Every structure is written in structure tokens, then in C-alpha cells.
Amino acid sequence: MRLRSLVDAWNRFFFAPQSPVPIGLFRAIYGTLVIATLVLLRPDWLAWYGPHAWVSLSTMHQLEPGMRLNLLAVLPQTNAWVEAFFWVFLASAILLTAGLFTRLNSVIVFICLASMQQRNLYITHGGDTFLRVAGFFLMFAPAGAALSVDRLIRIWRGKGDSQLQPRRPWAQRMIQFELAVMYFASFCWKIQGLPWVQGTALYYVYHLSEFQRFPVPQWLLRPTILKLGTWFALVLEFSLGVLIWVKEFRYVLLSLGLLFHLSLEYSINVPLFQWDVLSAYVLFIDAADLERAWNWIRSRLSRVALPVTAQRL
Amino acid sequence: MAPETPEAEPAFNRSNQTRWLQGAKRTAINVFLIFYLVVISAWCIPSTSALILRFRERIRPYMVWSGMFQSWDMFSPKPESANSYFEAIVIYKDGSSQLWPFPRMELLSLTRRYFKERYRKFEQNLQDRDDAALWPDAARYIARLNANPSNPAQRVMLVIRWSDIIPPAAGTSDHGPWNVDVFYNYVVQPEDLQ
Numbered sequence: 001m002r003l004r005s006l007v008d009a010w011n012r013f014f015f016a017p018q019s020p021v022p023i024g025l026f027r028a029i030y031g032t033l034v035i036a037t038l039v040l041l042r043p044d045w046l047a048w049y050g051p052h053a054w055v056s057l058s059t060m061h062q063l064e065p066g067m068r069l070n071l072l073a074v075l076p077q078t079n080a081w082v083e084a085f086f087w088v089f090l091a092s093a094i095l096l097t098a099g100l101f102t103r104l105n106s107v108i109v110f111i112c113l114a115s116m117q118q119r120n121l122y123i124t125h126g127g128d129t130f131l132r133v134a135g136f137f138l139m140f141a142p143a144g145a146a147l148s149v150d151r152l153i154r155i156w157r158g159k160g161d162s163q164l165q166p167r168r169p170w171a172q173r174m175i176q177f178e179l180a181v182m183y184f185a186s187f188c189w190k191i192q193g194l195p196w197v198q199g200t201a202l203y204y205v206y207h208l209s210e211f212q213r214f215p216v217p218q219w220l221l222r223p224t225i226l227k228l229g230t231w232f233a234l235v236l237e238f239s240l241g242v243l244i245w246v247k248e249f250r251y252v253l254l255s256l257g258l259l260f261h262l263s264l265e266y267s268i269n270v271p272l273f274q275w276d277v278l279s280a281y282v283l284f285i286d287a288a289d290l291e292r293a294w295n296w297i298r299s300r301l302s303r304v305a306l307p308v309t310a311q312r313l
Numbered sequence: 314m315a316p317e318t319p320e321a322e323p324a325f326n327r328s329n330q331t332r333w334l335q336g337a338k339r340t341a342i343n344v345f346l347i348f349y350l351v352v353i354s355a356w357c358i359p360s361t362s363a364l365i366l367r368f369r370e371r372i373r374p375y376m377v378w379s380g381m382f383q384s385w386d387m388f389s390p391k392p393e394s395a396n397s398y399f400e401a402i403v404i405y406k407d408g409s410s411q412l413w414p415f416p417r418m419e420l421l422s423l424t425r426r427y428f429k430e431r432y433r434k435f436e437q438n439l440q441d442r443d444d445a446a447l448w449p450d451a452a453r454y455i456a457r458l459n460a461n462p463s464n465p466a467q468r469v470m471l472v473i474r475w476s477d478i479i480p481p482a483a484g485t486s487d488h489g490p491w492n493v494d495v496f497y498n499y500v501v502q503p504e505d506l507q
Contacts, residue, residue, distance in 0.1 A: 014346060015339075040428055047454075054435060054454050055447060063446050066377045114380030122438040122447065123431040129383050133353075136381060170342060174349060185357040185385040192359065193390030200481055204392040207478045207487055209419040210433050213426070223481040269418055271427045 014173055017166030019287030024099065024146030026175070027106075029279040030138065031097025034109055034131060036272055038090050045086055048120050051077040055120050070118040071111060085112070099148020106143055110135040127276030130182060134175045134280060141171035172283055179280040184241025190234055199227030206267070213269040236260055244284065254281050352376065357383055396488065397475035399436050401455045402495075404468040413455055440473065445497075452499035460506050471497040 047054060049072060057073060075081045089112035096105040113132050117124045144150035146164055154160030195201040203226045206216065219225065240257050243249045258281065261274040282290070352372050355365055376382040399415040416425075416432040438444050439451060452469040459466055473496055477489040 014342075041431070043428055044431065048431065052454070052457065054451060056450050059446050059450050063444060064377075066374060068378055069380050110380075118380065122444070123434045125434055126385065126387050129385075132380055133383050136379070170346060174346070177350065178353070181353055181357050182383075182385050185359070186387060186389065188359050189386040189389040195391045196389065201388060201392050203481045204394055204478055205388055207396070208393055209396050210398075210417065212419060213423070226481075269426050269430060269433075271430045 014170040015168045018169050019164055020142050020145035020167045021147065021164065021287045021290055022283050022285060023141050023143050023167075023169070023172045024148060025282045025290065026172075026279060027099060027102065027138065027141075027143040028097055028147055029282065030131070030134065031093050031109070033272060033276055033279055034093040034113065034135075035090065035097065036275075037128070037131070038086065038093065040271060042086070046079055046082060048123055049085075049116065050079055050082050053120065055122055057119070060119065060121070064118075064121055068118045069111065069114050071115040072119040073115075085115075088112070089116070096143075099144045099150050102144025102148055102150050103139070106135070106139045106141075110139055125270055125273055126182075127270070127273035130178070130276050130280075133178050137171045137174040137178070139171075141175070142167040175280055176283050179277070179283075180241050180244055182241075182277070183237045183244075187234060187237040187241055190237070196230060196234060199230045202226040202230045202233070211268045211270070214266050216267050233260070250284055254284055257281065349381075353381070353383075356381075357385060359386075393437075395475045395477045397436075397440065397473055399439065400472045400474065401452070402470040402472060403455065403459045403466050404470070405461065405464045406467050407464050409464070411459060413459060439471075448497040449499055452497065453501070453505045456499075456501045456505055465503075465506060466501050469499045469501060470495050471499075 041048065046052075051057075057077065061073075072082065072085060075085060089109070092105045092108040092112065095101055096109050110132075113128075113135055117128055117132055145167055151160060155162055190196040190201070193201065195204060200223075203223060205211065206221055206226065220229075236253075236256055239249070239253050244253050258278065261278050264270075265274040352375075355368050356372065356376055360366070373382075398417050401413040401415070403411045403413055405411070415436055416429045418426050418430065418433050421429055439447055448471060452471060455469050456466040472493060474491055474493050476491045479487055479489055
């Protein structure tokens with residue numbers, strides 16, 4: 001009986017059809033972040049991935065042995081090929097963001113992202129890793145079923161319903177699982193370190209000058225406040241890893257997580273990391289709530305737009 | 314009971330076949346889900362259990378190949394406790410020298426910091442003696458950056474400067490004195506400059 005209910009819960013969690021809007025929105029944000037990553041890498045593209053890069057392919061193989069999914073290792077080692085890889089990758093990320101040939105482009109983006117990181121693992125941060133592992137599961141998701149050009153084309157051709165069809169969310173659940181595991185594993189790593197347990201970890205983080213971005217008010221850098229902040233980070237990471245699955249806590253935790261990442265975005269310079277992680281928050285929002293939020297934004301926009309239009313008329 | 318029609322049998326077979334296919338697909342997805350839930354958990358969550366360590370070794374080739382390897386140990390188990398930066402001293406054929414600084418985030422504009430942050434990560438890895446194989450590549454790259462055909466670079470020395478962060482309870486000053494270490498010396502070969 002208990003096994004039966006466990007199986008039912010499993011089936012409900014992974015297979016009960018739900019709106020594809022959250023995964024469609026995630027795809028658009030995800031694609032935008034991949035584009036942003038590429039744009040930021042562009043000035044030093046050949047310095048990191050070219051045939052005469054900071055780290056040569058042979059050194060990479062020596063330090064990180066084993067077979068790897070890495071197109072950059074099999075392409076001819078010339079600047080032209082490495083540049084071509086960049087443009088194909090960028091074009092595919094743009095198409096994925098728009099949701100055109102979504103499945104194909106999700107595969108291309110994942111392979112290119114994995115290749116790029118495997119080619120030089122010494123410059124990747126946690127945000128890149130999250131994009132890579134989330135991108136793997138995105139390939140299996142109905143990512144083009146909503147908010148996509150693919151869907152518009154299907155409707156124009158009379159093959160699609162104007163009403164969104166619910167889809168099985170198992171791939172979306174795996175991306176959610178990745179986010180939760182990320183927080184929980186971070187928590188587990190941190191509690192192994194004395195500075196986190198003693199509450200001094202953030203003191204050190206905020207004294208690392210290479211990470212500093214915008215100035216933080218002095219009162220926030222007092223040891224007592226930093227101690228509380230350190231412990232708050234631990235509690236929050238544990239909660240976002242474990243309690244996020246409890247519906248009653250979800251929105252409170254997502255709000256706290258959003259504030260936490262925005263404060264890190266303000267104070268710490270790890271470009272795109274916070275946005276890479278926050279992108280997956282949309283997968284935890286009910287489609288009905290997303291729709292309500294969208295309607296609210298639309299009504300606000302129309303209220304702003306109407307007086308302007310009236311003035312012009 | 315409805316009389317059997319010639320079409321009834323194939324229709325029955327077809328629906329059976331569809332049901333079988335859907336069942337097989339569902340089973341495959343379940344196997345996929347269980348596999349990834351197990352391997353990702355075993356890979357990411359720190360553990361010293363011999364069983365988990367053995368399991369990780371078993372799945373390592375697949376995780377590495379597929380790009381599903383991941384680690385979530387940002388600022389942990391303990392954050393860096395020193396500020397540091399790198400420089401390179403390039404010595405040329407005529408005996409002259411030049412100091413080449415790696416990009417330092419704290420000295421860059423906000424926009425440049427966004428674009429150059431990868432250097433911070435790279436320098437962090439460059440400090441790790443386990444990754445000493447990166448040093449010759451880095452030295453060669455710096456030699457190429459500072460190439461002068463009439464006066465080629467002959468030697469590149471990698472230098473690290475660091476200053477410990479004073480623990481919060483210790484006193485008023487945040488940082489200790491700056492230390493310096495020339496940790497790698499590379500003799501440039503003519504082919505390095507090609």
C-alpha cells in the first residue's frame with residue numbers, strides 16, 4: 001500500500017501533465033544567459049579557446065584526462081575554426097531563445113556549451129556549470145511548446161491549438177532537482193569548513209578585493225552582521241535545497257533566494273553567476289501565477305501606454 | 314457480443330502495440346530519471362563513504378564524458394584567506410626586462426571587470442600547485458603577448474604577490490604585509506613565439 005502511494009507520488013511528480021509556460025520561459029531566459037556569456041567571452045575568445053590559448057589542448061588533456069564531449073578538440077586547430085564555432089554557437093543560442101527549431105538548437109547549445117567548458121575548465125565558474133547541466137535536461141523538455149516561434153508556426157499552419165496543451169514535466173523536474181542539489185551540496189560543503197560554522201566566512205569573502213563590485217555600507221561589514229549573514233546563507237542554502245519542495249514554503253524561500261542573489265550580484269563580481277542560478281527559479285512558479293503576473297504587467301503597461309497614446313492623438 | 318469484423322483484429326493489435334510502446338517509453342524515462350537522480354546525488358554531495366567513493370569512480374568516465382560532472386563548493390569548505398595577484402617578468406635577449414601584470418579586477422572599471430572576470434578564475438587556478446602544468450602554457454602565452462622580433466623574450470618568470478587577511482578578532486588592520494614569490498621560471502624557445 002505504501003509502495004503503491006510512493007509510485008503514485010512519483011508518477012504525479014514526474015508525469016502529471018502541466019502547463020509548458022514555465023519551461024518555455026526558462027528556455028528564453030536560459031538562451032539569453034548563454035548569449036550574454038558568449039558576448040562577455042567574445043573579446044578574449046581566442047585567448048581562452050584558440051589554438052594558441054592560455055591553456056593548450058594538450059595541457060588540458062594532461063590535467064583533465066579521459067574521453068570528453070568536446071567539439072573543440074576534434075575541430076582543426078586553427079583560429080578560423082574556433083571562430084566559426086563561436087558564431088554557430090551564438091546563432092544557435094539566439095534561435096533557442098526565440099524558440100525556433102527549439103529541440104535541435106537545445107542539442108547544439110548543450111554540445112557547444114559542454115565543448116567550450118571542456119576545452120578550458122580553468123575559467124569556468126558555478127554559473128557556467130549550472131547552465132551546462134541544466135542544458136542537458138533542457139534537450140529533453142518540451143521547451144518549444146510555449147512562448148516560442150515554433151508554437152506560432154504550428155498555429156499559423158493550423159497544426160497547433162491556440163490553447164496550450166499540458167505536457168509531462170519530467171525534464172523540467174530534473175532541472176529543478178539540479179537547482180535543489182546545487183544548494184544542498186553547497187550547504188554540505190560549507191558546514192565542513194570552520195569559518196562557516198564559526199560565522200567568519202563572509203568576513204573573508206568581503207575582504208577579497210578581487211571580488212568587490214559596488215561599495216557595501218560599512219555597518220553591513222561589521223563582524224557581528226557578517227556572522228549573522230554567514231549563518232543566514234547556510235540556513236537559506238539548506239532550505240532552498242530541501243524545503244523548496246514543500247509547497248507552503250516555496251514562494252517565501254524563492255523570495256529570500258532572490259534577495260540573497262541580488263545582494264550578491266550587487267556586492268560580488270562573478271558576472272552572470274547569480275542570474276544563471278536565478279533563471280531556474282521560474283520553474284518553481286505555478287503557471288497560473290506566471291499568467292497572473294503577466295496579466296498584471298500587461299495592465300500596468302497598458303495604463304502607462306494609454307495616456308502616452310492619447311497625448312499623441 | 315459484437316460480431317467480429319475483419320478490421321477489428323488489426324485495430325486491436327494496433328492499440329496493443331501503441332500501449333506497449335507507451336509502456337516501454339515510460340519505463341525508459343523512469344530508468345533515465347532514476348539513473349540521473351542517483352548519479353548526480355552521489356557525485357555532488359560530499360561524502361567520505363567508501364561505497365560512494367567507489368561508485369563515483371565507476372561513474373566518473375560517463376560523468377566526465379557527458380559533461381554532467383559538477384561541483385558546488387563555492388567559497389567552501391573555507392574561503393580564501395589572502396588577497397593575491399600575479400605578475401610576469403619578461404627578460405629580453407638584450408638583458409632588458411618588463412613587468413607584465415595580469416588583469417586585476419579591483420583596478421578595472423565596472424564594465425571591464427565584467428569582461429575580464431575569467432582572468433580572476435584563471436589566476437585562482439594558476440595558484441594551485443596541483444595544476445602546475447598550466448605554468449609553461451601561461452609563460453609561453455605571455456612571451457607571445459610581449460613578442461618583439463628584434464629583441465625576443467628569453468625568459469618569463471611568474472610572480473605571485475599576496476597579503477593575508479587578518480582574522481576579525483585579531484586587531485584593527487584588515488590586511489597583513491604583502492609577500493612575493495617568484496614561483497616559476499621559463500626559458501622561452503624560438504618555436505614558442507611562432
